Amino acid sequence: MSNCRTIQNLLSDYRTDLLDERERAQIESHISECPDCARELELLDSVLSLVENNTPLCEPPAGLWNGVYNRITDPTPRRARLGGWFLTPVHAAGVGLAALAIIVGLYVSGPRPQVVGSASMAPADDYVLAHALYAGQASITDRAAYLTYVATPSDSGVPN
Amino acid sequence: MNPRKTQPDAHGERLEQWNAIGDASRSSDAVAPDNVLVAKTRGGDLRAFEELFRRHHKRVYNIALGVLSNEAEAEDVAQDVFVRVHESIGRLQSDDAFVTWLKTMTVNRCRDVLRRRGRLRIESLDAPIEQSDGFSTSLEIPDDSNDPQDALEKKFLRQAVRKAIASLTPDAREVVTLFYVDGADIATISKVTKSPEGTIKSRLSRARGELKRKLQHHVEP
Numbered sequence: 001m002s003n004c005r006t007i008q009n010l011l012s013d014y015r016t017d018l019l020d021e022r023e024r025a026q027i028e029s030h031i032s033e034c035p036d037c038a039r040e041l042e043l044l045d046s047v048l049s050l051v052e053n054n055t056p057l058c059e060p061p062a063g064l065w066n067g068v069y070n071r072i073t074d075p076t077p078r079r080a081r082l083g084g085w086f087l088t089p090v091h092a093a094g095v096g097l098a099a100l101a102i103i104v105g106l107y108v109s110g111p112r113p114q115v116v117g118s119a120s121m122a123p124a125d126d127y128v129l130a131h132a133l134y135a136g137q138a139s140i141t142d143r144a145a146y147l148t149y150v151a152t153p154s155d156s157g158v159p160n
Numbered sequence: 161m162n163p164r165k166t167q168p169d170a171h172g173e174r175l176e177q178w179n180a181i182g183d184a185s186r187s188s189d190a191v192a193p194d195n196v197l198v199a200k201t202r203g204g205d206l207r208a209f210e211e212l213f214r215r216h217h218k219r220v221y222n223i224a225l226g227v228l229s230n231e232a233e234a235e236d237v238a239q240d241v242f243v244r245v246h247e248s249i250g251r252l253q254s255d256d257a258f259v260t261w262l263k264t265m266t267v268n269r270c271r272d273v274l275r276r277r278g279r280l281r282i283e284s285l286d287a288p289i290e291q292s293d294g295f296s297t298s299l300e301i302p303d304d305s306n307d308p309q310d311a312l313e314k315k316f317l318r319q320a321v322r323k324a325i326a327s328l329t330p331d332a333r334e335v336v337t338l339f340y341v342d343g344a345d346i347a348t349i350s351k352v353t354k355s356p357e358g359t360i361k362s363r364l365s366r367a368r369g370e371l372k373r374k375l376q377h378h379v380e381p
Binding site: 012013015016017018043044046047048050051052054055056057058059060061064065067068069071072073 | 209213214218225235242321324325361365372
């Protein structure tokens with residue numbers, strides 16, 4: 001281990017106490033005879049001193065304690081502060097289920113569309129029926145709206 | 161030839177600085193040791209917690225700033241760390257281990273930020289210190305010189321050192337920050353980062369080689 005490049009590559013390990021006794025002795029022996037490697041070690045030491053003496057502590061922002069204090073003394077749960085009750089999963093699921101129950105209830109309890117060509121049908125009913133056939137392919141909310149409509153008695157007393 | 165020649169003096173000075181922060185105020189809490197304040201905080205004493213904060217917030221902020229090189233993120237980390245300390249101080253096994261626990265939380269929180277940042281963008285190797293407004297900056301570093309020329313030179317050197325540290329890999333930056341900024345020894349860094357001492361020494365050695373390469377033109381005659 002007498003090559004200068006090898007020695008110089010190990011100088012940082014030497015300063016960090018990473019080498020065993022034998023390697024350390026070899027480096028010290030080499031440096032005592034090689035001015036170039038001795039100068040490299042001095043350079044490393046100077047840089048490390050530069051780092052040690054030029055890493056000052058910076059002042060933290062003045063409001064840091066207030067931020068911590070506000071967070072630890074605020075009794076409101078974080079989720080409630082952010083969005084209110086409707087954002088909690090339990091409430092959101094409850095609202096969703098209630099809406100679904102109403103829609104399904106309307107769909108199940110409402111009358112079915114009447115047969116085409118029934119004697120009681122007025123011209124307007126043809127239009128409603130055509131809409132019903134179309135709504136059969138539409139979303140469940142359209143169907144619910146239609147079924148609500150047909151369940152309501154018309155002026156003539158006949159269900160729509 | 162002492163292989164640790166460059167280490168003890170700076171570390172002694174840095175430890176004195178931390179102690180001086182603890183001596184700055186003289187209420188009964190201000191003179192109480194950390195373990196007493198930890199026990200009081202656990203019992204719900206907010207003043208004791210405030211004293212712990214006052215004593216250690218500068219350390220936490222500077223570790224985060226060294227590892228992250230970003231003021232806004234360092235502030236967020238410091239705030240999060242102390243909120244978590246307050247929430248979970250009951251789980252601290254030994255009151256005497258408070259400072260190590262605090263540093264571990266800081267390092268872990270910094271790692272979370274780096275992971276999140278890694279998902280958002282590829283970090284520039286020459287990333288300067290960033291302010292919250294996105295502009296690079298030279299941080300307001302305390303000026304301890306009366307001579308303007310001397311002060312300017314020191315400021316220039318400090319910026320160069322900070323930039324060199326910021327350009328290291330996150331692993332190396334973590335070790336260098338704990339060693340040079342916080343003044344921790346290898347054994348403490350090993351505990352805080354949960355890495356073997358040999359790994360810490362290897363990272364420190366590589367980082368020192370890198371710092372030499374980047375900074376040697378500042379010290380060459």
